[in-house]
Amino acid sequence: MKKLINDPGDVVTESVRGFGLAHPETVRVNEDPLFVCRAGGAVAGKVGLVSGGGSGHEPLHAGYVGQGMLDAAVPGAMFTSPTPEPVLEATKAADGGAGVLHIVKNYTGDVLNFETAAELAEAEDITVRSVVVADDVAVEDSLYTAGRRGVGGTVLVEKIAGAAAERGEDLESVATIAEQVIENVRSMGAALSSCTVPHAGQPTFDLGENEIEIGIGIHGEPGRERIPAAPADEITDRLLNPVLEDLSLSSGEKVLLFVNGMGGTPLSELYIVYGHAHDVLAARGVEVSRSLVGNYITSLEMQGASITVLRLDETLTELWDAPVGTVALRRGL
């Protein structure tokens, strides 16, 4: 294992510390317990948005803290859910008096720990609503999940619900918008290589010289099948078709097409995948009216990509277009 790290046990704290030093105009790092919140703290009268989960998926979630998106993010240990305590403290730091929305990816540890934190917050008179993102169509139930896994759709939920909160909607309404995104977003990913968790010291799974895992999870959980290396267009079809089937898109509808890198894949390859996915959607009469391409929810240095499609209506489009001022996603601010 060769990595740009010091002690494997210090990776998360050292990395989050560096993140805080690099972006003091946008975020503040609370070291104990560890969470990241907006530089200016909670916004009075605004619904607070908190997300979090195991580290190793950067820029998710700390990269999405800032105006128009999250109020706080809680990085757990590598690929490991944060415990309830930092989630509770982040919830308090995000509370501007209008309640807090927890955005949780559907992994058993995250669901349980955010649930406990929500109960503790309610005991301190903070109203908490939770939504659970489960957009990965690859498999039902998985290594760390009952039901579908939460993956790329999470970035879109955070952006769109964040915009709703920023324009002053109340907790019920922000939660409803988040649920609308969750109902209309689907994803699937493929891995060309494994990744290595620092304290494990060896690859999470083995993949042959000439094998690709279709339907990979963001922690290296098994997908649907292993296939021999294939052209990008074929891999794109194998990811996009199940997504489109599950969404039952009709000709004439508009979508946001999000091609995400797993961390170790060149941007040039992501744009090849994007181009073919765009063509497939056009051939079905579906209009790609918004796009996102890049490394937004990663699995350390894993090579591969995922495709996320979100069905858009006017409200979601307007909220997607709203200004956002985070480290990893910035437009108009």
Place this chain on the structure above:
Amino acid sequence: MKKLINDPGDVVTESVRGFGLAHPETVRVNEDPLFVCRAGGAVAGKVGLVSGGGSGHEPLHAGYVGQGMLDAAVPGAMFTSPTPEPVLEATKAADGGAGVLHIVKNYTGDVLNFETAAELAEAEDITVRSVVVADDVAVEDSLYTAGRRGVGGTVLVEKIAGAAAERGEDLESVATIAEQVIENVRSMGAALSSCTVPHAGQPTFDLGENEIEIGIGIHGEPGRERIPAAPADEITDRLLNPVLEDLSLSSGEKVLLFVNGMGGTPLSELYIVYGHAHDVLAARGVEVSRSLVGNYITSLEMQGASITVLRLDETLTELWDAPVGTVALRRGL
């Protein structure tokens, strides 16, 4: 070789096509000859900025086309300079009547081809000035270079000169600003792995299980030395110290600290490098007043990082802070 590509010969055209489809509000792709320009074309009365070079370093350069930065970018074949013809056509597309600045990385092919294109443009009555970026302190002369190589500093030259052009400065003044950045910026990088150029089909160089190349070039050119795997702090010292020596920074000065990923390294590792570099500068009394962390000039899927330090004054800081609206760097737009 496992990659998300179709035919190795189509990687650049397919990728640039996807880039154009994904970002029509920011860029337009000219397919033959291949270049990328602003969606709205040249800005009348503004100095045009053109850069380019071999592909494989994305988001450089096409990701920096847009308001406040480049007017056009010319992607060559993978790791291969574009020929004069597309550079000439991009220069014409970028010309708003106030002349065009070529920003060239110091590689023999790029320097020659941009020089020829500049002569051809002058013959068509477009005034062209050129600046050559040569910020890599690792080695004098290299595999494809007489003198020092142009690396991470290029991103900063494009941003800062772009802001000067956008606020209406003339060609002479924009070139002077670019030269000021070039004089005050230094970089050095390290590789933990090689990368594989698609049409070559095998790694550009061999690096042992436990080896790190210190002073790597962005095409995998040899650096200063190979060392056994070491902690991030030590690698950071080995990159930062030669940069600081070459810049002869004094206590009390301000800098922009740019930690760049080579394409295959997790963001979390880049922030560990950033944190230690920040500490080293602070210990020397140098204030890090601006920062950039991420994959901005890459070498396909290479694992590793480079450190770039730019000495700031008020003018450069103001130009760095100016709004920018490109695909890969966006703030205030």
